[in-house]
Amino acid sequence: MPTIWLVLVLIALSVAGFFLGRSRALASANGNPKNLHSLPSYYGHNVALSALVPALAILAAWLLLQPMLVDTRVSNMIPQEAVPEGTTLGLVMSDVRRVAEGLDIAVAQGAMTAEQARNLRTEFSDVRGLLGEVGVALGADVRPEVMRAAQAYRTMSNTGTTIMTIVVALVAVGGFAWSYGRTHKDFRARNVVEQGIMALLIIAASLAILTTVGIVLSMLFETRNFFTLHSWTDFFFGGTWAPNFRGDSELSILPLLWGTFYVSLIALLVAVPLGLFAAIYLSEYASAATRSFAKPLLEILAGIPTIVYGLFALLTVGPALVRFFGQGEDGILGVEWMTGATSVLTAGLVMGIMLIPFVSSLSDDIINAVPQAMRDGSLGLGATKSETVRQVVIPAALPGIVGAVLLAASRAIGETMIVVMGAGAIAKFSANPLEAMTTITTRIVSQLTGDTDFASPETLVAFALGLTLFVLTLGLNVLALYIVRKYREQYD
Structure with a gap:
């Protein structure tokens, strides 16, 4: 059956x-x-x-x-x-x-x-x-x-x-x-049913916890197998990423970390100001009608699949940057700084657009949580609306806003499809945002693409990269939750 x-x-x-x-x-x-x-x-x-x-x-x-x-x-x-x-x-x-x-x-x-x-x-x-x-x-x-x-x-x-x-x-x-x-x-049917429902709730909570533990342990075991085949000093302190399935691979995480942080930094430079300004406008200046229309429209961006953002980066943003920076005398600037559509700037700009609703929604909720009495007191002392926002509301909401930014950073570090299609696949150290680079998530996808036997360091390195990425994002999430919790304790 x-x-x-x-x-x-x-x-x-x-x-x-x-x-x-x-x-x-x-x-x-x-x-x-x-x-x-x-x-x-x-x-x-x-x-x-x-x-x-x-x-x-x-x-x-x-x-x-x-x-x-x-x-x-x-x-x-x-x-x-x-x-x-x-x-x-x-x-x-x-x-x-x-x-x-x-x-x-x-x-x-x-x-x-x-x-x-x-x-x-x-x-x-x-x-x-x-x-x-x-x-x-x-x-x-x-x-x-x-x-x-x-x-x-x-x-x-x-x-x-x-x-x-x-x-x-x-x-x-x-x-x-x-x-x-x-x-x-x-x-006593009620007692039995309620005990059964309680047992189901406990099992559901336990499964969620055990699933997380299982994911971490699976990465730990495979990472241990990787370090039995490859030097940990080369992984953490080497300067070259050059996997070679025929042997003699150089598998250093440092170039990948640099690309990950560089793309994430550009994304945050785009998302944080735009998202924060949008949150301030919606919470402090917009009318109820405008807010009811603009906020759902802004949050539609959060529901767009990341593969669509990746296509947008590859087909629209990248070629636009090439026309601006990379066509020599025929280009807008008349320079030849950019040779292809994939670059750190391409992925960072599109990822920043993706993170705008994330930052704005969290910041809007945090700003709205600031007690109205603080605004009334500032206005009663003669401060203007803008002075109240700058000197009272934003400082009061700053811990929560910092937590929102850290959560957005962890989301940016873990993004995959946008950087796969927009950033390129070259692992190197460079400060030029117009060059193609790669990130940790991109290399994980690359190393695990195709049929693998999980017996070579070139394949097992994906688990070491995943564990490192997990530790980084977990640390950012814990720090953000600590800041937000401290903020809530102060104003609840």
């Missing part, structure tokens, strides 16, 4: 459990809700949750673990000689999964029977033609061992799915029967 149908069956069973549990509780009280320990809906919720929650938990865990277990078992079936030179086991496993998927599609479309799919004995060229008819594309030729692995993969996956369906259905029916049998007028 497809997973979506299994989920729909569980939801239907849960809905039925709600009404049946509620009816059983009322029947045990002779139809009088006053004789029940809890409200009738609690009895229905108890049956519904007992049938749904354990089954969904097992379903989620099964769907998470089964692919990993099947991949591990099937990959062990592929001999080393079946892996062509120049490729990796991961690439072979991709073909295995595609063949298995193609066999499933062929069976579903009637191109072959399930028995034929299990006992397929033919040349791979014939299999390629069969699967091509059902729309499955394969890579290089695969040996018979890989075909057998694909058949085993399909068999294990289908068997696991069947067992999963049976187990989940039994758990759902068992939970339904157990909770329905306990339903009577003296049953």
